[in-house]
Amino acid sequence: MVANHIGGSRQLPLSSTRGVVALAMFLTIFGACQAGAQTTPQAADDTAMFAAYLTDPAFAQAWSFYRAGDYAKAYDLFLALLREQPDNEGINMAVALCARKTGRLSQASLAYERILTSKPGNLRARAELGRVYLELKQYSLARECFEAVIKAKPGDEV
Numbered sequence: 341m342v343a344n345h346i347g348g349s350r351q352l353p354l355s356s357t358r359g360v361v362a363l364a365m366f367l368t369i370f371g372a373c374q375a376g377a378q379t380t381p382q383a384a385d386d387t388a389m390f391a392a393y394l395t396d397p398a399f400a401q402a403w404s405f406y407r408a409g410d411y412a413k414a415y416d417l418f419l420a421l422l423r424e425q426p427d428n429e430g431i432n433m434a435v436a437l438c439a440r441k442t443g444r445l446s447q448a449s450l451a452y453e454r455i456l457t458s459k460p461g462n463l464r465a466r467a468e469l470g471r472v473y474l475e476l477k478q479y480s481l482a483r484e485c486f487e488a489v490i491k492a493k494p495g496d497e498v
Contacts, residue, residue: 386437389464393430402434411441422451429455433465440472448472463494 387407393399402417415438421431436451452469455462470485 390430390434393434399431399434406434406438411438414438415442415444426454427458429459429462436465436468436472440468440475445472445476449476461492463489463492467494 387394387403390399390403394403398417398421402414402421405411405414405417415435418431418434418438422428422435425431432451432455436448436455439445439448439451449469449472452465452472455465456469459465466485467489470482470489473479473482473485
């Protein structure tokens, strides 16, 4: 249920493409509102997520390029790390974030899928995968991801 502009509410038509787009927009807006309420930008939130990995000098260097907005350079460096550690959740997440920022949507979806293969309960990866599917116009897959995240009733981790 969502509130409309006059205080009522209505059921979203999730079976339609329009419903998927509306749901994605809600999730995006909700995320933007949460980020706006905080004093730190999304990259700072992501830095907290990667804190354990930042002790690795190669990861820290790649992350510094990401933070500076050089997503292509960061992607190349993270991809080199991924070749050495293909099952590393943090590196896969970083590759996916950079891939999406540089328009490599297929590579982003593959990285999120690798994460979800080993950690199916990773709601951040599932929500981000839904966003990628939406950008790829794979609406039914996007809907599955978003519905799974909503069903799990996520907290602040998404």
